Amino acid sequence: MRKGLIFGLAALAAAAGATVAAPGTARAAGEGIPLPSFEWSFDGIFGTYDRASVQRGLQVYRAVCAGCHSMDYIAFRNLAELGYSEDEIKAMAAEAIVIDGPNDEGEMFERAGLPFDYFPAPFPNDRAAAFANGGALPPDLSLMAKARANGPNYLLALMGHGYEDQVSDETLQQIFALETEKRQTQYEANLENYETMLEVYEERVEAGEEATRPTPPEEPQPVESIEDLGLSEGLSFNAYFPGYGIAMAMPLFDDGVEYADGTPATVEQMATDVANFLMWTAEPKLEDRKGMGIKVILFLLVFTGILYAAKRKVWADVH
Amino acid sequence: MSGFQTNNTVIKWIEHRLPIFSFLDHSVGSGYPSPKNLSYFWNFGSLAGITLVIMIVTGVLMAMQYTAHVDHAFESVERIMRDVNYGWLLRYVHMNGAHFFFIVVYIHIFRGLYYGSYKAPRELLWMLGVVILLLMMATAFMGYVLPWGQMSFWGAKVITNLFSAIPFFGDGIVVWLWGGFSVDNPTLNRFFALHYLLPFVIVGVVILHIWALHRFGSNNPIGIDTKGPQDTIPFHPYYTVKDAFGLGAFLVVFSAVVFYLPNYMGHADNYIPANPLSTPAHIVPEWYFLPFYAILRAITFDIGIPFTGVVIIEAKLGGVIAMFGAIAVLFVLPWLDRSPVRSGRFRPIFRLFFVLLAIDVVLLGFAGAKPAEGLWLLIAQVSTAYYFLHFLVVLPLLSVFETPKPLPTSISEPVLKGGGGAMAGAPAKPMEKA
Ligand code: HEM
Numbered sequence: 001m002r003k004g005l006i007f008g009l010a011a012l013a014a015a016a017g018a019t020v021a022a023p024g025t026a027r028a029a030g031e032g033i034p035l036p037s038f039e040w041s042f043d044g045i046f047g048t049y050d051r052a053s054v055q056r057g058l059q060v061y062r063a064v065c066a067g068c069h070s071m072d073y074i075a076f077r078n079l080a081e082l083g084y085s086e087d088e089i090k091a092m093a094a095e096a097i098v099i100d101g102p103n104d105e106g107e108m109f110e111r112a113g114l115p116f117d118y119f120p121a122p123f124p125n126d127r128a129a130a131f132a133n134g135g136a137l138p139p140d141l142s143l144m145a146k147a148r149a150n151g152p153n154y155l156l157a158l159m160g161h162g163y164e165d166q167v168s169d170e171t172l173q174q175i176f177a178l179e180t181e182k183r184q185t186q187y188e189a190n191l192e193n194y195e196t197m198l199e200v201y202e203e204r205v206e207a208g209e210e211a212t213r214p215t216p217p218e219e220p221q222p223v224e225s226i227e228d229l230g231l232s233e234g235l236s237f238n239a240y241f242p243g244y245g246i247a248m249a250m251p252l253f254d255d256g257v258e259y260a261d262g263t264p265a266t267v268e269q270m271a272t273d274v275a276n277f278l279m280w281t282a283e284p285k286l287e288d289r290k291g292m293g294i295k296v297i298l299f300l301l302v303f304t305g306i307l308y309a310a311k312r313k314v315w316a317d318v319h
Numbered sequence: 320m321s322g323f324q325t326n327n328t329v330i331k332w333i334e335h336r337l338p339i340f341s342f343l344d345h346s347v348g349s350g351y352p353s354p355k356n357l358s359y360f361w362n363f364g365s366l367a368g369i370t371l372v373i374m375i376v377t378g379v380l381m382a383m384q385y386t387a388h389v390d391h392a393f394e395s396v397e398r399i400m401r402d403v404n405y406g407w408l409l410r411y412v413h414m415n416g417a418h419f420f421f422i423v424v425y426i427h428i429f430r431g432l433y434y435g436s437y438k439a440p441r442e443l444l445w446m447l448g449v450v451i452l453l454l455m456m457a458t459a460f461m462g463y464v465l466p467w468g469q470m471s472f473w474g475a476k477v478i479t480n481l482f483s484a485i486p487f488f489g490d491g492i493v494v495w496l497w498g499g500f501s502v503d504n505p506t507l508n509r510f511f512a513l514h515y516l517l518p519f520v521i522v523g524v525v526i527l528h529i530w531a532l533h534r535f536g537s538n539n540p541i542g543i544d545t546k547g548p549q550d551t552i553p554f555h556p557y558y559t560v561k562d563a564f565g566l567g568a569f570l571v572v573f574s575a576v577v578f579y580l581p582n583y584m585g586h587a588d589n590y591i592p593a594n595p596l597s598t599p600a601h602i603v604p605e606w607y608f609l610p611f612y613a614i615l616r617a618i619t620f621d622i623g624i625p626f627t628g629v630v631i632i633e634a635k636l637g638g639v640i641a642m643f644g645a646i647a648v649l650f651v652l653p654w655l656d657r658s659p660v661r662s663g664r665f666r667p668i669f670r671l672f673f674v675l676l677a678i679d680v681v682l683l684g685f686a687g688a689k690p691a692e693g694l695w696l697l698i699a700q701v702s703t704a705y706y707f708l709h710f711l712v713v714l715p716l717l718s719v720f721e722t723p724k725p726l727p728t729s730i731s732e733p734v735l736k737g738g739g740g741a742m743a744g745a746p747a748k749p750m751e752k753a
Contacts, residue, residue, distance in 0.1 A: 045579060073397050139591075143397070146582060147590035242600070282590075285400070285407040292408075293578025300574060304567030311564045314556050318355055 032242060033174050035153045036161065038272075042279060045294065048287050049280055051083050056259055057277025058082065060270050062092075063257045065141065068133060068248075070121035073142035074281050077115040081284060089115050096120045134234050136247030145275070145282035152275050154240060160271030162238040163250040164226060171239050176223045183220035190217035322350045344555075346533065352551035353558055354539035356730050360434075361537060361558075362565035363427040368525060369566060370420045375518050377413040378462075381406075385465065387511035389504045392467035393592045411581040417459050418584045419573055421607035424452065433673055435661030436538040442653040444531040449649045451524050456608070458517040461510040463605060468589030473602045475510070476502045481615070484636040501595070542662025543726055550730040601690070609687030610680050614706070615642040616691040617699040641703060648710040655710055657718035665724040672713050679705045 041050040058079070061071070076093040080086070096113030098120065103109055113120070123129035130137040145151035160166060197214040204211040223229060226237045235245030252267045252274075259265050279286075323341035325331060334340045344350040384403050386395040399406035428448070431437055437445035464475045479496050483489040498505030536545065545551050552558075576583065584606065588599050604612050618637035623630040632640065648655070663670050679702050686699035 073394075073401065078401075143590045147587055149587045151587070289407060289411075289578055289581070293574065296574050296578065297571060300567060300571045304564065304571060307560065307564040307567045311560045314560045318552055318557065 032244075033171060033178065033239065035150050035157050035240065038153055038156055040152055040276070040279070042276075042286055045290065047290055049082075050276055052261060052263075053273045053276040054082055054280045055084075056261065056263060056270075057273035057275070057280075059260060060252075060257055060274045061141070061277055064251050065274070066119070067122055068129070068138040069141045070123075070129075070138075071119040071142050071281065072121065072140050073118075075116060075118045076113065078284065082280070086115075093117055134247060138248065141278055141281065143282045145279040147282075151282070152279050155275040155278055156271050157240040158238060158246075159252055159274060160268050162240040164237045165250065166267065167237075167239045172226075175239060175244065176225075176228075179223040179229060180220075183223070187217060187220045193217075323348075346529075347559065348555045349553040351533065351536075351554040352545070352548070353537055353554050354545055354550060354730055355552045355557075356539050356541060357537060357558070358540050359561075359565065360426070360430040360540075362562055363423050363430060364532075365562040366423045366565060366569050367420065367427055370416060370423055371518065371521060371525065374413060374416050374420060375522075377409045377416065378515070378518065381409050381413060382515060385511075387465070387508050389467060389507055389593070392465060392507060396466045408577075411577050415573070415577050415581060415584065417462065418605070418607070419569075419576075420455065421459070423569075424455065425607070428452070429677065431538075432676075433663045434538055434540060435542055435656070435658075435663070437653045438656070438661050439653065440535050441531070441538065444528060444534075445653060446650055447524055447528040447531060449646065451521055451528060452649075453646060454517055454521045454524065458514060458521065459605070459607070461514040461517070464507065464510045465514060466589060467507065467593045469591045469593055469597075469599050470586050470589040470602070472502060472593035472595065473599055474604055475506065477602055478604075479506075481635075481639050484633070484639045486636065538661060539730065540662060540664065541727060541730060542660065542665070543730065546729045546731075603688055606684065606688075609685075610683035611642050611645060611687070613683040613687035613691075613699040614645050614703045615639065616687075617641065617696070617703040619691070619696065619700075641707075645706060648707065652710065652714075656714040658721065658723065660723040660726065665726055666717070666721060667724065668721045669714075669717055672709060672717070675705070676709050679709070 041048060041053070061069075076089050076096075079089050079092065084092075093113035093115050096117065096119075097110050098113045098117050099108055100111050101108035123132060126137055139147075145155060148154045161168070161171075194214055194216050201211050201213055221228065229237070229244055231237060231245035235247055236249050237244055238246045252270050254267055255265050256270065257265050263269060323334070323344045325334070325340070330340055341350070381399055384395060384399050384406065386392060396410065399410055401407075403409070431445065431448070460474075460478060464471045479493055479502065482492045482496060485492060494500060496506070497503065498509055536551075539545075586603060586605075603609075615638040618641050619634055620637075621630045621634050622632040622637050658666065658669070660666055663673055682698055682702045683706065686695050686702065689695040691699065
């Protein structure tokens with residue numbers, strides 16, 4: 001009886017789901033290779049942050065990334081959520097030099113950082129940051145894990161699996177095949193374009209008009225190496241960065257930091273830790289949220305069950 | 320007002336001076352008779368109303384912390400997420416509430432389309448609904464600009480630029496909308512003012528909408544009028560408890576998204592602060608605008624007098640007209656579908672076309688998410704054509720050529736399952752004019 005309406009709405013619902021999923025997958029589908037999927041402690045209904053890993057990630061950030069990237073939305077006091085003691089936080093804050101003021105004499109002055117200060121930025125402004133990095137601006141990292149589709153997986157892939165020294169041969173071959181195909185399609189489009197232009201040219205010549213002969217497009221060479229990708233000067237290859245050329249040289253090297261907890265600092269380890277840390281900086285309330293969600297949904301399920309029983313009871317005499 | 324009885328002296332005292340209790344009783348109480356056969360599709364009206372309240376409550380609370388300035392908007396939203404007590408909850412509820420508002424209202428609208436709820440005597444009720452839809456779209460669009468992320472900024476730019484397609488006055492109108500020569504601080508400020516205002520305008524129109532509803536009561540899945548008390552049950556307790564159960568079920572799904580997938584329906588780029596100098600790779604509106612966005616971009620050709628090269632409507636303007644036309648046809652729908660039978664249950668051919676329309680809108684949605692080129696452009700164009708064909712040609716023709724199944728005589732005595740047979744009830748007859 002109601003099939004028509006139900007079918008129509010089912011189609012609508014499917015569309016809603018699929019179109020919503022589309023933007024997220026667009027990058028993987030249209031512009032590059034698919035991202036690998038890693039396991040994260042914060043995934044799932046009971047997900048929580050792996051404190052030790054996030055702390056190590058903080059260490060990597062402070063030792064490596066903070067030289068170029070700011071972290072505007074995190075204050076030293078926030079580190080209490082990661083399990084640092086008040087004294088540890090004070091000590092970390094004190095390492096920063098903060099410009100404060102004006103004082104009673106109207107002068108700005110420098111002082112050691114205090115827990116309520118935000119993480120200091122490495123450059124006074126965006127222009128200075130870009131200038132120091134060959135024209136490319138290192139973006140603020142506070143929200144990075146939410147500002148890229150599939151954030152944590154993307155960050156780990158970018159830092160730990162994407163650079164020339166790290167990338168697997170299989171991934172490389174995938175990229176080469178993809179690029180070869182892309183160039184071939186582009187070439188075919190150009191060729192078609194060229195043929196129409198050639199016709200126009202020949203017509204003009206026949207009519208005695210002045211015309212320049214169009215040049216045929218060059219046949220594309222298959223992409224067989226990273227050099228064949230033709231990345232601009234100063235860019236490093238990265239399999240997961242859109243366009244494959246990133247203005248950030250590989251930032252992580254084995255033993256680039258010495259972990260306070262003694263964990264061996266492999267690139268993979270550091271990349272995982274920094275991705276965990278960046279997820280925390282982007283979504284510091286994740287644990288509160290997931291914890292509250294369980295309670296809310298359990299309550300609602302029981303409450304809705306009671307309402308359903310009430311509904312059945314009230315409606316029992318309606319035929 | 321008759322019917323409302325009480326022995327409570329306080330209530331009597333108030334009721335005598337301000338008859339609010341009998342008013343409530345007639346609106347959502349035992350004094351409001353409703354058809355006894357309403358299905359769960361009739362839950363979505365009250366769900367829409369409750370979602371509107373949720374949006375207003377969370378919105379007002381966030382407005383106390385939000386700063387409508389291009390230099391501070393993004394940051395102030397992050398402060399709400401991080402430093403305001405339960406600010407993350409407020410924001411995620413408001414953000415996802417908008418998505419669910421549209422899901423609920425779209426189901427509500429398709430319910431109306433299928434059961435012919437737009438037909439006499441409910442034309443004005445339907446048209447007020449379309450006004451609500453338009454207001455919702457304007458509100459959602461301007462709300463999306465407020466966090467001042469990349470998609471906020473570029474979405475605002477693309478959509479406001481549409482108005483430049485209007486002949487002669489277009490560019491002037493755009494500057495007037497912006498309050499300057501680009502999307503900038505004045506734009507953000509006025510969008511905030513309007514985003515705060517419009518939901519209360521919606522409340523006003525919803526009151527009119529419900530007022531009109533109560534004039535003749537709800538339509539129902541069979542689509543025939545109630546013939547007397549045997550066909551109705553009092554709104555309270557029957558539909559109050561049913562709506563409450565529906566609300567519970569809705570909140571379970573809503574909470575699952577708010578607490579476990581809060582950013583699933585959003586776009587990652589909106590966590591990047593707005594940057595007028597860097598255009599995102601793909602500017603995609605929120606999903607609930609996609610079908611309309613597809614229609615907008617489907618018109619890629621100028622419309623003019625054939626063979627003369629005279630252009631009457633440029634492609635850009637044509638797209639804008641088509642997009643607004645897609646909603647305008649809904650306004651006149653009661654006069655396009657002249658079939659005397661309301662419910663799609665008794666209209667076998669209409670039902671097929673209804674399913675086609677639903678698929679068509681879905682296709683438009685997909686096309687809206689893709690770059691307007693190649694196959695997807697073609698799909699968008701065919702779907703746009705069918706959308707208008709459905710309302711402007713198919714429905715008027717069906718009203719003439721379709722033979723509806725026999726209607727039951729009344730709600731309380733629905734005739735033989737399947738509707739056929741010698742004993743079938745009264746033949747379809749035009750409904751009374753009101
Ligand atoms: C804020 C948005 C809206 C609210 C709060 C709202 C609220 C309601 C409520 C409470 C009802 C009565 C219960 C029901 O039948 O579900 C109703 C009925 C109705 N609404 Fe809406 N509505 C909204 C938007 C719309 C829109 C956008 C349309 C159509 C374009 C629409 C068309 C109708 C029609 C035709 C009815 C009568 C349905 C019937 O009795 O069959 N409404 N609305």
